[in-house]
Amino acid sequence: MDAADVVIVGAGVVGAACAYYAGRAGLSVAVVDRGPVAGGTTGAGEGNLLVSDKEPGPELALALLSTRLWRELAAELPPEIEYETKGGLVVAADESGMTSLRAFCAAQGEAGVESRDLPGDRLRDVEPHLAPGLAGGVLYPQDAQVQPALAAAHLLRASGARLHLGAEVTAVLRGPGGAVRGVRTPRGDLLAPAVVNATGTWAGRLASLAGVTVPVLPRRGYVLVTEPLPRVVCRKVYAADYVADVASGSAALQTSAVVEGTPAGPVLIGASRERVGFDRTLSAGVLRRLAAQAAALFPVLAGVRVIRTYQGFRPYLPDHLPAIGPDPRAPGLLHACGHEGAGIGLAPATGRLIAAALTDTVGPLDARPFRPERFTEGTEPG
Structure with missing residues (x-):
């Protein structure tokens, strides 16, 4: 058995940010993940840190706070995170x-x-x-970008957390009165009075192990990566209909041109959204559609080779707001999930809110819109 003040389940960028700020608050932290660091949605992300696609409201407030926090983190973490204020x-x-x-x-x-x-x-x-x-x-x-997998890795390193990778959580341990007291893995139990659910698209499964419901669903998306080029795209550039796609609750396929250059040379092309469960079947039709939309926006890309594609699953919640904070249905359980395609951008503010909840201190903004139990309010505690 291993013991800590808090166990964070999920070694993506959101879990890493939670670990970082919990560590800064003086807590001992253990991070457990069934795979490697950034092995899920984070590793399939483009690293966008955006305010441009968010309408006024709680998510934009979270994004504006994260914008400031990412600047602070970029001054502390190594330059390998590729933080770029390109707009x-x-x-x-x-x-x-x-x-x-x-x-x-x-x-x-x-x-x-x-x-x-x-x-x-x-x-x-x-x-x-x-x-x-x-x-x-x-x-x-104010729009910026990071290399998400490297950002997650360096946040975890700076947090001082003990990492337990390749260890799937099989149970959330509950004590008398239902209070959370840690998690069980095939390698043994990790004990703590607090557990943070930062498992991205799998957050609903982790919640169910604790006897509660958080209705996170996967929303699949593809990214095309071109051969290295001179800097032909200086910023993140996207068509205005992308904003409507982000806000849509439709399960059907939606695509809109999103094109951005990277410091290493390749151009990243998106964006598609569809709810198809965890189906990883490659859709050549979607890839062709994305390529055509990108070439219409930047004709110079029409003759450029795409050297690879990848797909990931955004953790979608029905009201398009993440679930952040303590879950009163399972004392000691906190959630940091459901950010959909904005998790990399919103990670620092999420981490600050989680750290404030763990230490019973005043958070940097009003967390009530993100309360995890909002989807089942009026029901009996799990």
């Missing part, structure tokens, strides 16, 4: 789309988001290889 550019194909984008942008501005309106004839000043004829766009200087 984002959202473009509209026609005047109708531009009108909607300006209204969205104005509402964001009242919430603290920085942006700059660009007419169509100025877009190529910031992205020279964009297609001609676009109506305009909005530049978001």
Whole structure:
């Protein structure tokens, strides 16, 4: 048996951020994962740290806090995390789309988001290889990017946590009165008065082991990776309809052009969303659709080779807000899950909220919108 102040289940970037801030708060931390560091959704992510795609409300507040925290982390963690404040550019194909984008942008501005309106004839000043004829766009200087797997690894290293990798949690241990007292793995028990569920798309399964329900579902997405190129795409650039896709609850396939360069040279192309369970069947049709949309936005990419593709599963919750904080249905259980495609960006603020809950201190913002029990309120405790 091993003992700690808190056991964090999940070694992705959200679990790593929880470990980092818990460690900074003076707690002893154990992190357990059935696979390697960043072996799930984090390893299949593009590393986006975005405010541009979020409407005013609790998620945007979480994103703005994380924007500040990522800057602080970038000053402390090694440069290998590839933190880059390159900004984002959202473009509209026609005047109708531009009108909607300006209204969205104005509402964001009242919430603290920085942006700059660009007419169509100025877009190529910031992205020279964009297609001609676009109506305009909005530049978001607060958008940034990291290399997500490396960021998770360095957060874990800096946390001082004891890692238990390749060890699947088979039970959540409960004591008298139902209070959580640790987890069981094939290698032995990890004891702690608090357990954090940071298992991403598998968070519903971990919750069920503790006798509670958190309705996380997987939402599949693909990414195309091109051959290394000169920096032909300077920022994260995406079509305005991407925002609607992010907010949609549809289970059907949705694709919208998202294109971004990387410091290493390859261009990353997305984004698709569909709820198909954990089906990993490769869809050539979706890949062709993404490639065509990217080439329409950046014609220079039409003749570029795609050297690989990968897919991942975003942890989706029905109201598009993550579940963060203590679960009163199972005292000692906390959740940090359900961030969908924004987990990398929202990880630091999530970690701060979890650390505040673990130490019974005031958090950096109001966590009530993220309460894990909101989906089953009015039912008896599990």
